[in-house]
Amino acid sequence: MKLATLKGTSPEQGASLETVATAKNARDGELIVVSRDLTRAVRVPHIAATLQHVVEDWSALAPRLDEVYQALNNGQLEDAFNLDMQALHSPLPRTYHWADGSAYLNHVQLVRQARNAEMPETFWTDPLMYQGGGDSFIGPYDDIEAVSEEHGIDFEGEIAVITDDVPMAVSPEQASGHIKLIMLVNDVSLRGLIPGELAKGFGFFQAKPASSFSPICITPDELGDAWQDGRVHLPLTVHLNGEKFGEPESGPDMIFNFPQLVAHAARTRYLGAGAVIGSGTVSNPDANGGPGKPVADGGVGYSCLAEVRMVEKILHGDSKTPFMRFGDRVRIEMFDRDGNSIFGAIDQQVVEYKA
Incomplete structure (x- = not known):
């Protein structure tokens, strides 16, 4: 399985509380699953928001992400998008250790x-x-x-x-x-x-x-x-x-x-x-x-x-x-x-x- 983090963006000034709550975190970015050939990716907000979230609950979340990974490699996901490497942060933009x-x-x-x-x-x-x-x-x-x-x-x-x-x-x-x-x-x-x-x-x-x-x-x-x-x-x-x-x-x-x-x-x-x-x-x-x-x-x-x-x-x-x-x-x-x-x-x- 291959994972990455899209760079986060801060919500605009004056945005609604709902927008702020669902905005990509400016520091931790947004988790995506990446195809084996590194050309395509898909967002997975229904599974985990960030990579830190995944490693904190690996046994429960990794199998679900792997299912997405297999479907992505098989061309079965309509919401997949072309991957832009320059839009990515380090996989963990920050870490506790x-x-x-x-x-x-x-x-x-x-x-x-x-x-x-x-x-x-x-x-x-x-x-x-x-x-x-x-x-x-x-x-x-x-x-x-x-x-x-x-x-x-x-x-x-x-x-x-x-x-x-x-x-x-x-x-x-x-x-x-x-x-x-x-x-x-x-x-x-x-x-x-x-x-x-x-x-x-x-x-x-x-x-x-x-x-x-x-x-x-x-x-x-x-x-x-x-x-x-x-x-x-x-x-x-x-x-x-x-x-x-x-x-x-x-x-x-x-x-x-x-x-x-x-x-x-x-x-x-x-x-x-x-x-x-x-x-x-x-x-x-x-x-x-x-x-x-x-x-x-x-x-x-x-x-x-x-x-x-x-x-x-x-x-x-x-x-x-x-x-x-x-x-x-x-x-x-x-x-x-x-x-x-x-x-x-x-x-x-x-x-x-x-x-």
Whole structure:
């Protein structure tokens, strides 16, 4: 099943109470069911108003939505409409809980190696994770507003899952059953602010502005055999200013799978329905075990600028690739083995924020 959220609109000033009550929520948007080929969609107000509503009552609502999904794919719904990706928000425009892991330890190793720091052995057994701001995500086709290029604007291509209510202290095996939906992420990072924040010993905050997610989220069964062992086994394709920047494999080098990440997040707390747990930057080492190579050199490339900069520093003593500047555009997408887009694309331009 494939689901999405139409951007919400506020009722006009002076509208009737009935109009206000039934208007699409300006913050949470309107739930729609999307066809498998991402061309058609249908509204489902008789089932659920928002995606948050669905994950809060998944067992009752998901089967009804799946019936609509099957009918939509079979061309049986007269009220279906042509899908405009740019009319979509992130599947959850906001959430009560957004936590991002760092399950691809090749990425972590490169960052630490570039600054001559050893990687603690515990990183291989205990996942890294930070809690981000879930109060306002960016739409997948909306601009990334940034205060200054000096902050080191970077993208991070990732995968994330959405859960229902997760009890505290679940095992990874139990956590697996709480993963309901999958989507892609652009975890925007301000690299120039990270060192100073980490030096305080209290984690990220200003260095992690609003993230964005793919226009479509899907149930794991949509991936077929590409969903194995709690991992997505497909390449993640990233383009920077129209040129392929990376196509790393998202499965084999994910040290901690999604059930493990969810269980880690829930070790000492409950996760409310709609919790979003990210994988961290998708990253592969080179075939010989060394740093990954750029696409132009026959490698799979990268999912963020920081990684190529670290590789340049390790191999050549200095980082030459610049971070994003105003006007730069990033596109993040995943295709099935037949070349079909699974989640739609995150396609965003960086612009200067003007208060």
